[in-house]
Amino acid sequence: MADNKPGIPSIAGLVAKIKSGELFEEIQKQVLSSQIWTSSFRHGYADTPRNRVLQIASNVWLHLHPVKIQRHALRIKFTWCMGGITFLLFLSTVVTGVILMFYYRPVGEYAYFDMKYLQYDVPFGMLMRNMHRWAAHAMVITVWLHMFRVFLTGSYKPPREFNWVIGVFLVTFTLLLSFTGYLLPWDQLAMWAVTVGTNMARATPFLGNEGPFQEYVFGVSAQYDARSALIGGSIVGPPALLRFYVLHCIFIPLVAGALMIVHFWRIRKDGGISGPL
């Protein structure tokens, strides 16, 4: 028949091949036996239990995992994937943030114009800035959802109490990371949002110059109180910019990163993801 000529496969035949998976096997065979492949990889991967274990145990990145887990821990309906996505978003902000740091100077005279330069003159600068900002905002949302899921599954109950406590530190640091970053564009939005936020420190009991009982603490004044320690002066000015920059790029990421390591380590030590016994 006409449509069975060699070299011109029929559509129906092709669909059948795709459906049965035969086509992919064929492609795989072609690729795996090609000269490029065989010269690059000296031997194939045999899907044996021993190799499955080695893939995890002998890989510096993957060995964060146990080699075997409870079947139910795979269910997205259980974890919502939110802890992992939070971590991924954190990593995305680290990568994009380092790139932004190449172009940004935390100085009153420069900061705003560096942002403009980044947006209009740096190749992919706008994209990097957008990814950094949206990943940060998304991280705030996913960490709240992660916490909600952990609460709903009662996963803070013994033996995981302490990991919940670490988690509360993590959510606090996530918010502080986002908040300190908010000032850095040095535009009106940044300056006034941070003014509103840090004004609260003025009202700290005992230590803020407008807080309850401040009159009983020696030396508390608008120039010298909890708020001025935070922003390095009595208004949100260049010293605040530098302080927030250092906190945002160095101190908080280091602390949050360290806490994440402990968080992941504790998940394993506490017996993996929680589940019905």
Add this chain to the structure above:
Amino acid sequence: MAIDKPKNKVEGLEEKVHVWPYLVRLEFLCALFTIIGLTVWSIVIDAPLEEAANPTKTPNPSKAPWYFLGLQDILVYFDPWFAGVVAPVLIIVGLMLIPYLDINPKGNGYYTYEERKVAIWVYSFGFLVLWIALIIMGVFLRGPGWNLFMPWQYWDPHKVVALVSVDLPYAFGVRTYNMAMLFGAAVVGGYFAVGTAAYFFVERKAIKAVGFLRMFIKIQLYLIMIGIVIKIVLRLAFNIKYIMVTPWFNI
């Protein structure tokens, strides 16, 4: 589609599975979709950049970053020492205490409403209403002067809102400063005392098993959370400003 329920073990299926490939491939797919989503979002929507910072030009309204707008909204009802300092500290400490206060052994590691109704209600109320709903209100409905505007209303910076609120002692006819202070202290102190006593009475059978200190801290945290709601309602429904006025602080 057959979903294997974790509780009844499926015959012939092993309980433990290899992380490679089963978990790693899931993580890979999850990461792929997240990164694609983030990239598309970043291509489509630009991060905001307003005019350069200007300390002499205060925008109206000045809003904190959106994730703090719940707290900023509480400022309408409470003084900054509470809304901006004590409340956040209480939230953080209270969250950390959850595993040590909730000693109900049921519902560990699976979804259940039946076995821990109170816990789910309290957390969901705090998270969804006091945190998320206030944020949504703060982002979309709070305009100049931190006044409430419906989405279809014009943000009129000259909107006049009558300040008719009075303090609770005044509303009850207490007119001298010292008496008002006493009255307010009695109301606030009475609220906590009666609330605590009532809780211990209702839960008296549990004291031995749960422990006095645990129950005491738990009810104080509940009372503070309920108190915030009471104060919001008092303000909105009865125009009550402060319940207790002292030379040092007001509640």
